[in-house]
Amino acid sequence: xxxxxxxxxxxxxxxxxxxxxxxxxxxxxxxxxxxxxxxxxxxxxxxxxxxxxxxxxxxxxxxxxxxxxxxxxxxxxxxxxxxxxxxxxxxxxxxxxxxxxxxxxxxxxxx
Amino acid sequence: xxxxxxxxxxxxxxxxxxxxxxxxxxxxxxxxxxxxxxxxxxxxxxxxxxxxxxxxxxxxxxxxxxxxxxxxxxxxxxxxxxxxxxxxxxxxxxxxxxxxxxxxxxxxxxxxx
Numbered sequence: 001x002x003x004x005x006x007x008x009x010x011x012x013x014x015x016x017x018x019x020x021x022x023x024x025x026x027x028x029x030x031x032x033x034x035x036x037x038x039x040x041x042x043x044x045x046x047x048x049x050x051x052x053x054x055x056x057x058x059x060x061x062x063x064x065x066x067x068x069x070x071x072x073x074x075x076x077x078x079x080x081x082x083x084x085x086x087x088x089x090x091x092x093x094x095x096x097x098x099x100x101x102x103x104x105x106x107x108x109x110x111x
Numbered sequence: 112x113x114x115x116x117x118x119x120x121x122x123x124x125x126x127x128x129x130x131x132x133x134x135x136x137x138x139x140x141x142x143x144x145x146x147x148x149x150x151x152x153x154x155x156x157x158x159x160x161x162x163x164x165x166x167x168x169x170x171x172x173x174x175x176x177x178x179x180x181x182x183x184x185x186x187x188x189x190x191x192x193x194x195x196x197x198x199x200x201x202x203x204x205x206x207x208x209x210x211x212x213x214x215x216x217x218x219x220x221x222x223x224x
Binding site: 002034036041042043044045046049089096098099100101103104 | 151155156167203212213215217
């Protein structure tokens with residue numbers, strides 16, 4: 001029972017272009033969403049989050065958009081850089097529950 | 112200064128053995144977790160401890176036993192290892208009121224042969 005789904009296992013973009021990573025969820029109780037970035041042989045690191053009372057949160061090159069009616073969120077990276085190449089995990093929780101993660105999307109940014 | 116440290120980073124062992132993975136955090140967080148990332152790449156919660164007390168125990172075989180001697184440590188002991196236990200195990204910690212994000216360790220890759 002995947003409550004958080006990342007349907008694209010991989011994404012390849014050119015340096016300087018926009019990267020858009022997508023995430024869908026099924027549990028309408030989720031009230032907080034996060035994106036994590038993971039390099040090989042390292043643990044996931046927190047990138048950006050958004051509360052369900054907002055529809056957008058921006059931090060530098062990273063913007064997360066939330067569409068509650070569609071139960072969909074996306075992470076935009078502009079401009080993409082080679083150092084952004086990593087696996088990106090979407091995660092969600094409700095109240096103080098533990099985080100439920102998606103399967104991850106491997107982003108490759110080509111120079 | 113590593114915030115969440117796990118040891119060992121790699122562990123290769125035979126079926127039937129008992130092994131432990133240690134985790135320590137120096138962030139002063141009050142909640143610690145064990146996640147398992149299997150071959151399908153999902154990160155699944157196994158256990159959650161808050162101030163040394165077990166809060167969540169997902170459907171995990173009782174061969175897995177977490178132990179928290181203090182709120183900075185959460186160790187994972189696994190008895191009678193099976194081939195299906197091969198995975199990467201991540202320890203994490205968090206603090207209520209600090210945005211809900213977790214700080215993860217670098218993971219322990221367990222291979223059972």
